[in-house]
Amino acid sequence: MKRLLFIGLIFISCHSFSQLLWQINADTVIQYYYTDGDEFSESEINLDKWSHWYGWARSIASNKEQQYYTDFMQNHELKNGCLYLNVNKKSVNAKLVDWMNDNDSIKSGKKFNGLNKRDFKYTAGMIQSKRQFNKGYFEIKFKAPSDKGLWPAFWLYGGTPNEEIDIMELKGERENQTHVETHCQGCDMVRNPIGQKRSFGGWIKLDGDLDKEFNIVSGLWENDEVRYYMNGRCIAVSKVKFDKPKNLVANVAVADDNGPFHPGPEKDDTSFEPMVIDYIRVWTKDDGQETHLVVNANDKNAPPANTDAKSKPKMLYGKKKDHEKDGIFVSLVYSDQNTFKLYCNGLAKKETYTVKFLLGTEVIFEKTGSDRELDIPYGIKPGLKIEVECKGKKAEKVYLTR
Numbered sequence: 001m002k003r004l005l006f007i008g009l010i011f012i013s014c015h016s017f018s019q020l021l022w023q024i025n026a027d028t029v030i031q032y033y034y035t036d037g038d039e040f041s042e043s044e045i046n047l048d049k050w051s052h053w054y055g056w057a058r059s060i061a062s063n064k065e066q067q068y069y070t071d072f073m074q075n076h077e078l079k080n081g082c083l084y085l086n087v088n089k090k091s092v093n094a095k096l097v098d099w100m101n102d103n104d105s106i107k108s109g110k111k112f113n114g115l116n117k118r119d120f121k122y123t124a125g126m127i128q129s130k131r132q133f134n135k136g137y138f139e140i141k142f143k144a145p146s147d148k149g150l151w152p153a154f155w156l157y158g159g160t161p162n163e164e165i166d167i168m169e170l171k172g173e174r175e176n177q178t179h180v181e182t183h184c185q186g187c188d189m190v191r192n193p194i195g196q197k198r199s200f201g202g203w204i205k206l207d208g209d210l211d212k213e214f215n216i217v218s219g220l221w222e223n224d225e226v227r228y229y230m231n232g233r234c235i236a237v238s239k240v241k242f243d244k245p246k247n248l249v250a251n252v253a254v255a256d257d258n259g260p261f262h263p264g265p266e267k268d269d270t271s272f273e274p275m276v277i278d279y280i281r282v283w284t285k286d287d288g289q290e291t292h293l294v295v296n297a298n299d300k301n302a303p304p305a306n307t308d309a310k311s312k313p314k315m316l317y318g319k320k321k322d323h324e325k326d327g328i329f330v331s332l333v334y335s336d337q338n339t340f341k342l343y344c345n346g347l348a349k350k351e352t353y354t355v356k357f358l359l360g361t362e363v364i365f366e367k368t369g370s371d372r373e374l375d376i377p378y379g380i381k382p383g384l385k386i387e388v389e390c391k392g393k394k395a396e397k398v399y400l401t402r
Helices: none
Strands: 020-024 029-038 067-069 076-079 082-085 087-095 105-108 111-115 117-124 126-133 136-143 150-158 163-169 177-183 189-191 197-199 201-205 215-221 226-230 233-238 246-254 275-284 328-335 340-345 353-359 362-369 373-376 384-390 398-400
Touching: 029 126, 029 136, 067 087, 067 246, 082 126, 082 246, 111 117, 117 246, 126 150, 136 150, 136 163, 136 246, 150 215, 150 275, 163 215, 163 226, 177 197, 177 226, 177 233, 246 275, 340 353, 353 373, 362 373
Parallel strands: 067 117
Antiparallel strands: 020 029, 020 328, 029 275, 076 082, 082 275, 087 117, 105 111, 126 246, 136 215, 136 275, 150 163, 150 246, 163 177, 177 201, 189 197, 215 226, 226 233, 328 340, 340 373, 353 362, 353 384, 384 398
Protein backbone atom coordinates (compact mmCIF):
# COMPACT_ATOMS: atom_id res chain seq x y z
CA MET A 1 0.00 0.00 0.00
CA LYS A 2 1.67 3.21 -1.21
CA ARG A 3 -0.76 5.83 0.01
CA LEU A 4 -1.89 6.84 3.47
CA LEU A 5 -5.21 5.99 4.98
CA PHE A 6 -7.45 9.01 4.60
CA ILE A 7 -10.65 9.23 6.62
CA GLY A 8 -13.13 12.05 6.24
CA LEU A 9 -14.71 14.36 8.77
CA ILE A 10 -17.90 13.16 10.40
CA PHE A 11 -20.16 14.79 12.97
CA ILE A 12 -22.66 12.58 14.83
CA SER A 13 -24.63 12.72 18.03
CA CYS A 14 -22.92 11.40 21.10
CA HIS A 15 -25.85 9.03 21.53
CA SER A 16 -25.88 7.73 17.94
CA PHE A 17 -24.36 4.56 16.62
CA SER A 18 -21.52 4.95 14.18
CA GLN A 19 -21.03 2.64 11.24
CA LEU A 20 -19.05 3.63 8.18
CA LEU A 21 -17.03 1.91 5.51
CA TRP A 22 -14.26 3.66 3.64
CA GLN A 23 -12.79 2.42 0.39
CA ILE A 24 -9.35 3.98 0.58
CA ASN A 25 -7.78 3.99 -2.86
CA ALA A 26 -4.52 5.49 -4.07
CA ASP A 27 -6.25 8.65 -5.30
CA THR A 28 -9.64 8.79 -3.58
CA VAL A 29 -11.52 7.93 -0.43
CA ILE A 30 -15.06 6.73 -0.95
CA GLN A 31 -17.46 6.59 1.95
CA TYR A 32 -20.22 4.01 2.23
CA TYR A 33 -23.10 3.75 4.66
CA TYR A 34 -24.44 0.58 6.21
CA THR A 35 -27.69 -0.16 4.38
CA ASP A 36 -28.69 -3.71 5.29
CA GLY A 37 -27.42 -7.13 6.28
CA ASP A 38 -27.43 -9.53 9.21
CA GLU A 39 -25.00 -10.46 11.98
CA PHE A 40 -26.97 -13.69 12.69
CA SER A 41 -26.62 -13.16 16.43
CA GLU A 42 -30.28 -13.72 17.28
CA SER A 43 -32.06 -16.97 18.10
CA GLU A 44 -34.34 -16.75 15.06
CA ILE A 45 -33.90 -15.69 11.45
CA ASN A 46 -35.20 -12.21 10.72
CA LEU A 47 -38.29 -12.87 8.60
CA ASP A 48 -38.50 -9.20 7.66
CA LYS A 49 -35.15 -9.55 5.87
CA TRP A 50 -34.98 -13.07 4.48
CA SER A 51 -37.03 -15.66 2.63
CA HIS A 52 -36.14 -19.36 2.40
CA TRP A 53 -36.65 -19.86 -1.35
CA TYR A 54 -36.28 -17.90 -4.55
CA GLY A 55 -39.98 -17.04 -4.75
CA TRP A 56 -40.15 -18.59 -8.19
CA ALA A 57 -38.75 -22.06 -7.40
CA ARG A 58 -37.31 -24.31 -4.69
CA SER A 59 -34.37 -25.21 -6.91
CA ILE A 60 -33.04 -24.32 -10.38
CA ALA A 61 -34.20 -27.05 -12.75
CA SER A 62 -32.11 -25.84 -15.70
CA ASN A 63 -28.96 -26.46 -13.59
CA LYS A 64 -30.13 -30.00 -12.75
CA GLU A 65 -29.64 -29.13 -9.10
CA GLN A 66 -30.56 -32.00 -6.78
CA GLN A 67 -31.59 -30.07 -3.66
CA TYR A 68 -34.94 -28.82 -2.40
CA TYR A 69 -34.68 -25.57 -0.42
CA THR A 70 -36.65 -26.06 2.76
CA ASP A 71 -38.61 -23.67 4.94
CA PHE A 72 -36.96 -22.03 7.95
CA MET A 73 -35.54 -23.71 10.13
CA GLN A 74 -35.27 -27.20 8.65
CA ASN A 75 -31.86 -26.69 7.04
CA HIS A 76 -30.96 -23.49 8.87
CA GLU A 77 -29.36 -23.23 12.28
CA LEU A 78 -28.32 -20.21 14.32
CA LYS A 79 -25.54 -20.71 16.86
CA ASN A 80 -22.25 -19.14 17.93
CA GLY A 81 -23.29 -15.90 16.22
CA CYS A 82 -23.43 -17.64 12.84
CA LEU A 83 -25.96 -18.99 10.37
CA TYR A 84 -25.37 -22.62 9.38
CA LEU A 85 -26.82 -23.63 6.01
CA ASN A 86 -27.07 -27.41 6.08
CA VAL A 87 -27.40 -30.08 3.40
CA ASN A 88 -29.07 -33.40 4.17
CA LYS A 89 -29.37 -36.50 2.05
CA LYS A 90 -33.12 -36.83 2.31
CA SER A 91 -35.64 -37.84 -0.35
CA VAL A 92 -38.46 -35.33 -0.77
CA ASN A 93 -41.41 -35.43 -3.15
CA ALA A 94 -42.49 -31.81 -3.46
CA LYS A 95 -43.38 -28.98 -5.81
CA LEU A 96 -40.56 -27.17 -7.55
CA VAL A 97 -42.81 -24.09 -7.70
CA ASP A 98 -45.15 -23.71 -4.74
CA TRP A 99 -47.93 -21.84 -6.54
CA MET A 100 -48.17 -24.18 -9.57
CA ASN A 101 -50.20 -27.40 -9.80
CA ASP A 102 -48.57 -30.79 -9.32
CA ASN A 103 -48.74 -31.82 -12.99
CA ASP A 104 -47.90 -28.47 -14.55
CA SER A 105 -44.94 -28.61 -16.95
CA ILE A 106 -41.67 -26.93 -16.08
CA LYS A 107 -39.83 -25.45 -19.04
CA SER A 108 -36.51 -23.71 -19.51
CA GLY A 109 -37.17 -21.73 -22.65
CA LYS A 110 -38.78 -24.34 -24.89
CA LYS A 111 -37.09 -27.28 -23.17
CA PHE A 112 -39.30 -29.51 -21.03
CA ASN A 113 -37.81 -29.99 -17.56
CA GLY A 114 -40.33 -32.37 -16.05
CA LEU A 115 -43.48 -31.92 -14.03
CA ASN A 116 -43.75 -29.50 -11.18
CA LYS A 117 -44.06 -32.09 -8.43
CA ARG A 118 -40.97 -34.26 -8.45
CA ASP A 119 -38.45 -36.21 -6.39
CA PHE A 120 -35.50 -34.42 -4.81
CA LYS A 121 -32.57 -36.39 -3.39
CA TYR A 122 -31.36 -33.72 -0.97
CA THR A 123 -32.63 -30.87 1.18
CA ALA A 124 -30.61 -27.70 1.71
CA GLY A 125 -30.70 -24.22 3.20
CA MET A 126 -30.67 -20.87 1.45
CA ILE A 127 -31.59 -17.27 2.21
CA GLN A 128 -32.70 -14.59 -0.23
CA SER A 129 -33.17 -10.95 0.70
CA LYS A 130 -36.70 -9.63 0.52
CA ARG A 131 -35.20 -6.26 -0.27
CA GLN A 132 -33.70 -5.48 -3.66
CA PHE A 133 -30.51 -3.50 -4.09
CA ASN A 134 -29.18 -1.37 -6.90
CA LYS A 135 -25.39 -1.04 -6.67
CA GLY A 136 -23.24 -1.09 -3.56
CA TYR A 137 -20.65 -3.13 -1.70
CA PHE A 138 -21.77 -6.61 -0.65
CA GLU A 139 -19.69 -8.72 1.73
CA ILE A 140 -19.96 -12.10 3.41
CA LYS A 141 -17.76 -13.59 6.11
CA PHE A 142 -18.02 -17.36 5.85
CA LYS A 143 -16.46 -20.79 6.10
CA ALA A 144 -17.09 -23.16 3.21
CA PRO A 145 -17.95 -26.88 3.30
CA SER A 146 -15.39 -29.23 1.72
CA ASP A 147 -17.67 -32.08 0.65
CA LYS A 148 -17.57 -33.15 -2.98
CA GLY A 149 -20.58 -32.01 -4.98
CA LEU A 150 -21.67 -29.14 -2.76
CA TRP A 151 -22.07 -25.81 -4.55
CA PRO A 152 -22.13 -22.83 -2.13
CA ALA A 153 -22.74 -19.37 -3.55
CA PHE A 154 -23.16 -15.69 -2.70
CA TRP A 155 -24.80 -13.72 -5.49
CA LEU A 156 -27.23 -11.09 -6.72
CA TYR A 157 -30.14 -11.97 -8.97
CA GLY A 158 -32.60 -9.83 -10.91
CA GLY A 159 -35.45 -11.80 -12.46
CA THR A 160 -36.46 -9.35 -15.18
CA PRO A 161 -34.25 -9.12 -17.09
CA ASN A 162 -32.46 -12.36 -16.23
CA GLU A 163 -29.32 -10.74 -14.78
CA GLU A 164 -26.92 -12.21 -12.25
CA ILE A 165 -23.77 -11.20 -10.38
CA ASP A 166 -22.03 -14.26 -8.97
CA ILE A 167 -19.78 -12.75 -6.33
CA MET A 168 -18.74 -16.25 -5.28
CA GLU A 169 -19.45 -19.80 -6.45
CA LEU A 170 -17.55 -22.68 -4.87
CA LYS A 171 -17.27 -26.44 -5.10
CA GLY A 172 -16.50 -28.50 -2.01
CA GLU A 173 -13.79 -30.52 -3.74
CA ARG A 174 -12.12 -27.33 -5.07
CA GLU A 175 -11.52 -25.80 -1.65
CA ASN A 176 -8.68 -23.54 -2.85
CA GLN A 177 -10.62 -21.95 -5.72
CA THR A 178 -13.47 -19.50 -6.24
CA HIS A 179 -15.58 -18.87 -9.31
CA VAL A 180 -16.78 -15.42 -10.40
CA GLU A 181 -19.24 -14.64 -13.16
CA THR A 182 -21.86 -12.28 -14.53
CA HIS A 183 -24.92 -13.21 -16.55
CA CYS A 184 -26.75 -10.87 -18.89
CA GLN A 185 -27.92 -10.78 -22.47
CA GLY A 186 -24.62 -10.34 -24.29
CA CYS A 187 -23.45 -7.34 -22.27
CA ASP A 188 -20.53 -9.00 -20.49
CA MET A 189 -18.44 -10.28 -23.39
CA VAL A 190 -14.66 -10.42 -23.05
CA ARG A 191 -11.90 -11.70 -25.34
CA ASN A 192 -9.94 -14.83 -24.49
CA PRO A 193 -6.17 -15.11 -25.10
CA ILE A 194 -6.71 -15.99 -28.80
CA GLY A 195 -9.14 -13.13 -29.40
CA GLN A 196 -12.43 -15.01 -29.26
CA LYS A 197 -15.38 -13.42 -27.50
CA ARG A 198 -17.00 -15.20 -24.58
CA SER A 199 -19.03 -14.26 -21.53
CA PHE A 200 -17.18 -13.10 -18.42
CA GLY A 201 -16.46 -15.71 -15.76
CA GLY A 202 -14.11 -18.40 -14.55
CA TRP A 203 -12.18 -20.04 -11.72
CA ILE A 204 -9.48 -18.31 -9.70
CA LYS A 205 -6.90 -20.31 -7.75
CA LEU A 206 -6.19 -19.20 -4.19
CA ASP A 207 -3.24 -19.56 -1.84
CA GLY A 208 -5.43 -20.91 0.96
CA ASP A 209 -8.36 -23.25 1.54
CA LEU A 210 -11.78 -21.70 2.12
CA ASP A 211 -12.98 -24.56 4.35
CA LYS A 212 -10.23 -24.21 6.96
CA GLU A 213 -10.88 -20.67 8.26
CA PHE A 214 -13.29 -17.80 7.87
CA ASN A 215 -12.74 -15.58 4.83
CA ILE A 216 -14.44 -12.49 3.45
CA VAL A 217 -15.65 -12.41 -0.13
CA SER A 218 -17.18 -9.21 -1.45
CA GLY A 219 -18.41 -7.57 -4.61
CA LEU A 220 -18.49 -3.90 -5.52
CA TRP A 221 -21.27 -3.16 -8.02
CA GLU A 222 -20.83 0.24 -9.65
CA ASN A 223 -22.29 2.01 -12.68
CA ASP A 224 -20.05 0.46 -15.31
CA GLU A 225 -18.30 -2.47 -13.66
CA VAL A 226 -18.37 -5.14 -10.97
CA ARG A 227 -15.25 -5.77 -8.87
CA TYR A 228 -14.67 -9.00 -6.96
CA TYR A 229 -12.62 -9.15 -3.76
CA MET A 230 -11.06 -11.88 -1.66
CA ASN A 231 -10.37 -10.56 1.85
CA GLY A 232 -10.37 -7.00 0.55
CA ARG A 233 -8.01 -7.54 -2.41
CA CYS A 234 -9.40 -7.26 -5.92
CA ILE A 235 -9.21 -10.55 -7.83
CA ALA A 236 -11.43 -9.84 -10.86
CA VAL A 237 -13.16 -7.02 -12.75
CA SER A 238 -16.17 -7.33 -15.04
CA LYS A 239 -16.78 -4.35 -17.33
CA VAL A 240 -20.54 -4.68 -17.33
CA LYS A 241 -23.40 -2.23 -16.81
CA PHE A 242 -26.27 -3.39 -14.63
CA ASP A 243 -28.99 -0.92 -13.66
CA LYS A 244 -31.84 -3.14 -12.49
CA PRO A 245 -32.37 -3.93 -8.78
CA LYS A 246 -31.45 -7.39 -7.55
CA ASN A 247 -32.02 -9.70 -4.60
CA LEU A 248 -29.07 -10.95 -2.54
CA VAL A 249 -28.73 -14.72 -2.13
CA ALA A 250 -26.59 -17.08 -0.04
CA ASN A 251 -27.15 -20.80 -0.55
CA VAL A 252 -25.70 -24.28 -0.82
CA ALA A 253 -26.83 -26.15 -3.94
CA VAL A 254 -26.11 -29.81 -4.73
CA ALA A 255 -24.62 -30.31 -8.17
CA ASP A 256 -25.39 -33.17 -10.55
CA ASP A 257 -22.88 -35.31 -12.44
CA ASN A 258 -24.47 -34.18 -15.71
CA GLY A 259 -25.08 -30.54 -14.90
CA PRO A 260 -23.11 -27.32 -14.44
CA PHE A 261 -20.46 -27.36 -11.72
CA HIS A 262 -20.36 -31.16 -11.89
CA PRO A 263 -19.67 -33.58 -10.35
CA GLY A 264 -22.30 -34.24 -7.71
CA PRO A 265 -21.69 -35.93 -4.35
CA GLU A 266 -20.57 -39.50 -4.01
CA LYS A 267 -23.60 -41.79 -3.97
CA ASP A 268 -22.79 -43.19 -0.52
CA ASP A 269 -22.18 -39.77 1.13
CA THR A 270 -24.87 -39.28 3.75
CA SER A 271 -23.56 -36.36 5.85
CA PHE A 272 -22.17 -33.00 4.81
CA GLU A 273 -20.46 -30.00 6.36
CA PRO A 274 -22.51 -26.80 6.55
CA MET A 275 -21.80 -23.45 4.99
CA VAL A 276 -21.14 -21.20 8.02
CA ILE A 277 -21.97 -17.49 7.65
CA ASP A 278 -20.74 -15.10 10.33
CA TYR A 279 -22.29 -12.02 8.75
CA ILE A 280 -23.60 -10.44 5.56
CA ARG A 281 -23.29 -6.66 5.16
CA VAL A 282 -24.51 -4.31 2.46
CA TRP A 283 -23.02 -0.83 2.13
CA THR A 284 -24.11 1.87 -0.33
CA LYS A 285 -23.09 5.46 -1.08
CA ASP A 286 -26.58 6.74 -0.28
CA ASP A 287 -26.67 8.09 3.26
CA GLY A 288 -30.46 8.28 2.92
CA GLN A 289 -30.56 4.47 3.11
CA GLU A 290 -28.37 4.28 6.22
CA THR A 291 -29.52 1.95 8.99
CA HIS A 292 -27.93 1.01 12.32
CA LEU A 293 -25.41 -1.79 12.55
CA VAL A 294 -24.74 -2.96 16.08
CA VAL A 295 -22.48 -5.97 16.50
CA ASN A 296 -22.74 -8.39 19.41
CA ALA A 297 -19.58 -7.92 21.45
CA ASN A 298 -19.85 -11.51 22.70
CA ASP A 299 -19.57 -12.98 19.20
CA LYS A 300 -15.99 -14.20 19.15
CA ASN A 301 -15.72 -15.93 15.81
CA ALA A 302 -12.20 -16.03 14.42
CA PRO A 303 -11.14 -13.12 12.19
CA PRO A 304 -10.78 -13.88 8.50
CA ALA A 305 -7.71 -15.48 7.00
CA ASN A 306 -5.31 -13.69 4.68
CA THR A 307 -6.21 -15.79 1.64
CA ASP A 308 -5.51 -14.12 -1.71
CA ALA A 309 -5.55 -15.03 -5.38
CA LYS A 310 -2.65 -17.31 -6.28
CA SER A 311 -3.18 -16.77 -9.99
CA LYS A 312 -4.86 -13.86 -11.76
CA PRO A 313 -6.17 -14.87 -15.20
CA LYS A 314 -6.04 -11.83 -17.48
CA MET A 315 -9.56 -12.41 -18.77
CA LEU A 316 -10.84 -12.05 -15.22
CA TYR A 317 -8.29 -9.75 -13.59
CA GLY A 318 -8.03 -7.33 -16.49
CA LYS A 319 -5.09 -5.05 -17.20
CA LYS A 320 -2.63 -3.70 -14.65
CA LYS A 321 -4.04 -0.21 -15.13
CA ASP A 322 -7.38 -1.50 -13.83
CA HIS A 323 -5.67 -2.01 -10.45
CA GLU A 324 -3.26 0.90 -10.17
CA LYS A 325 -5.55 2.65 -7.68
CA ASP A 326 -6.59 -0.40 -5.66
CA GLY A 327 -6.56 0.19 -1.93
CA ILE A 328 -8.12 -1.20 1.22
CA PHE A 329 -11.44 -1.24 3.04
CA VAL A 330 -11.74 0.04 6.61
CA SER A 331 -15.00 -0.07 8.55
CA LEU A 332 -15.72 1.14 12.05
CA VAL A 333 -18.87 -0.10 13.78
CA TYR A 334 -20.40 0.08 17.23
CA SER A 335 -21.09 -2.85 19.56
CA ASP A 336 -23.92 -3.55 21.98
CA GLN A 337 -21.51 -2.86 24.86
CA ASN A 338 -20.88 0.72 23.69
CA THR A 339 -17.44 -0.03 22.31
CA PHE A 340 -15.97 0.13 18.83
CA LYS A 341 -14.87 -2.61 16.49
CA LEU A 342 -12.59 -1.87 13.58
CA TYR A 343 -12.37 -4.05 10.47
CA CYS A 344 -9.52 -3.78 7.97
CA ASN A 345 -9.53 -5.72 4.70
CA GLY A 346 -7.09 -5.53 1.83
CA LEU A 347 -3.78 -5.19 3.65
CA ALA A 348 -1.00 -7.02 1.87
CA LYS A 349 0.86 -9.65 3.85
CA LYS A 350 3.31 -8.16 6.37
CA GLU A 351 1.71 -4.71 6.11
CA THR A 352 0.56 -3.03 9.33
CA TYR A 353 -1.44 -0.03 10.41
CA THR A 354 -1.72 2.01 13.61
CA VAL A 355 -4.98 3.19 15.11
CA LYS A 356 -5.22 5.81 17.87
CA PHE A 357 -8.14 7.07 19.94
CA LEU A 358 -7.56 10.45 21.53
CA LEU A 359 -9.43 12.76 23.89
CA GLY A 360 -7.79 16.12 23.45
CA THR A 361 -4.07 15.36 23.45
CA GLU A 362 -4.42 12.25 25.61
CA VAL A 363 -4.04 8.94 23.75
CA ILE A 364 -6.58 6.59 25.34
CA PHE A 365 -6.01 3.72 22.92
CA GLU A 366 -3.21 2.84 20.52
CA LYS A 367 -2.45 -0.33 18.60
CA THR A 368 -0.07 -1.19 15.79
CA GLY A 369 -0.50 -4.45 13.91
CA SER A 370 -2.26 -6.17 11.07
CA ASP A 371 -5.42 -7.14 12.95
CA ARG A 372 -8.23 -7.87 10.54
CA GLU A 373 -10.74 -7.35 13.34
CA LEU A 374 -9.85 -5.17 16.30
CA ASP A 375 -11.89 -4.66 19.47
CA ILE A 376 -11.44 -1.16 20.90
CA PRO A 377 -12.67 -0.82 24.51
CA TYR A 378 -13.93 2.74 24.15
CA GLY A 379 -17.22 4.24 23.07
CA ILE A 380 -18.40 7.57 21.72
CA LYS A 381 -17.44 10.55 23.88
CA PRO A 382 -17.55 14.28 23.21
CA GLY A 383 -14.40 15.31 21.40
CA LEU A 384 -13.25 11.79 20.55
CA LYS A 385 -10.68 11.75 17.77
CA ILE A 386 -9.55 8.74 15.76
CA GLU A 387 -6.32 8.51 13.80
CA VAL A 388 -5.18 5.73 11.50
CA GLU A 389 -1.63 5.47 10.21
CA CYS A 390 -0.25 3.11 7.59
CA LYS A 391 3.30 2.76 6.26
CA GLY A 392 4.51 5.86 8.11
CA LYS A 393 1.75 8.16 6.84
CA LYS A 394 -0.93 9.47 9.15
CA ALA A 395 -4.56 9.49 8.19
CA GLU A 396 -6.81 12.46 8.53
CA LYS A 397 -9.06 12.45 11.54
CA VAL A 398 -12.56 11.47 12.38
CA TYR A 399 -14.16 13.71 15.00
CA LEU A 400 -17.11 12.37 16.94
CA THR A 401 -18.71 15.26 18.83
CA ARG A 402 -22.07 16.44 20.05
